[in-house]
Amino acid sequence: MAYNLLKGKKGIIFGALDERSIAWKTAQHCRQEGAEIILTNAPIAMRMGTINQLAEEIQAPVIPCDVTVMADIENLFAEATKHFNGGVDFILHSIGMSINVRKNIPYTENNYDFTHKGFDISALSLHRILQTAMKLDAINEWGSVVALTYIAGQRYFPNYNDMADNKAVLESIARNFGYEYGVKKHVRINTISQSPTRTSAGSGVKGFDGFVDFAEKMSPLGNATADQCADYCVTLFSDLTKMVTMQNLFHDGGFSFTGVTQAVIEQMEK
Numbered sequence: 650m651a652y653n654l655l656k657g658k659k660g661i662i663f664g665a666l667d668e669r670s671i672a673w674k675t676a677q678h679c680r681q682e683g684a685e686i687i688l689t690n691a692p693i694a695m696r697m698g699t700i701n702q703l704a705e706e707i708q709a710p711v712i713p714c715d716v717t718v719m720a721d722i723e724n725l726f727a728e729a730t731k732h733f734n735g736g737v738d739f740i741l742h743s744i745g746m747s748i749n750v751r752k753n754i755p756y757t758e759n760n761y762d763f764t765h766k767g768f769d770i771s772a773l774s775l776h777r778i779l780q781t782a783m784k785l786d787a788i789n790e791w792g793s794v795v796a797l798t799y800i801a802g803q804r805y806f807p808n809y810n811d812m813a814d815n816k817a818v819l820e821s822i823a824r825n826f827g828y829e830y831g832v833k834k835h836v837r838i839n840t841i842s843q844s845p846t847r848t849s850a851g852s853g854v855k856g857f858d859g860f861v862d863f864a865e866k867m868s869p870l871g872n873a874t875a876d877q878c879a880d881y882c883v884t885l886f887s888d889l890t891k892m893v894t895m896q897n898l899f900h901d902g903g904f905s906f907t908g909v910t911q912a913v914i915e916q917m918e919k
């Protein structure tokens with residue numbers, strides 16, 4: 650059901666790779682709620698994934714942008730401003746990648762070239778995007794920026810590896826830039842800490858199915874799906890959440906505040 654929550658709003662969505670992507674679902678839900686959208690992803694991901702299918706479905710242009718390249722980000726905002734004939738009202742940062750994870754290199758033996766690359770893509774990119782937007786004055790007054798994170802930024806999870814450090818920094822950038830952009834232009838910046846979700850990035854983590862099953866058992870409401878995460882993003886882009894900023898918001902069915910559940914106790918007693 651649509652409520653027209655984003656009627657007249659314009660946004661940029663980073664990170665739709667294929668139909669499992671959280672960004673993909675968010676783009677669909679934002680469109681259903683009346684927003685106009687620009688899709689973007691790294692050129693290589695655009696070749697490997699199916700973003701053009703989504704672009705056609707929601708009538709959105711696709712502008713390539715590798716978030717580690719400043720010139721790409723500047724070009725994206727310049728093109729977006731031209732396309733929308735003005736600034737944007739919301740941005741979704743749905744980007745993550747660790748070469749150490751992909752190559753199964755243990756945390757204690759990380760290759761630092763890979764660490765730097767993963768940090769640049771997964772965390773620093775949020776700073777780059779916000780700095781560029783601010784310089785070009787590309788986000789409208791009372792705009793909203795959301796980045797996706799995982800609870801491993803705050804608690805230990807095996808095999809999440811250097812992505813845990815990247816998420817901790819990502820959440821910190823959202824907080825610090827949230828202050829600066831709030832004071833300057835009433836732009837709010839938050840992170841959503843999502844349940845483990847079966848996507849291309851998620852499935853790259855060793856033992857991921859175990860994460861999903863454990864989280865399901867440890868959450869009173871069960872795991873939040875990508876579609877439900879998309880709904881939450883819509884509310885944060887809408888005018889109904891204007892005073893929420895600098896927050897890390899758990900969207901995890903209660904996982905983060907549950908000590909133990911009956912289901913887990915019963916499994917331990919077997």
Ligand SMILES: NC(=O)c1ccc[n+]([C@@H]2O[C@H](COP(=O)([O-])OP(=O)(O)OC[C@H]3O[C@@H](n4cnc5c(N)ncnc54)[C@H](O)[C@@H]3O)[C@@H](O)[C@H]2O)c1
Pocket residue numbers: 663664665666667669670671672690691694714715716717742743744745746770797798799842843844845846847848849850851852
């Ligand atoms: N899947 C989960 O379990 C889960 C849980 C919590 C948070 N998240 C976070 O959600 C976000 C989206 O991930 P997803 O699960 O939808 O997986 P996904 O693989 O569909 O999305 C990751 C995206 O990052 C993009 N990307 C990688 N390098 C890039 C670059 N250099 N420039 C621009 N884009 C680049 C990829 O092309 C891809 O579209 C990530 O930040 C992820 O950490 C995922």
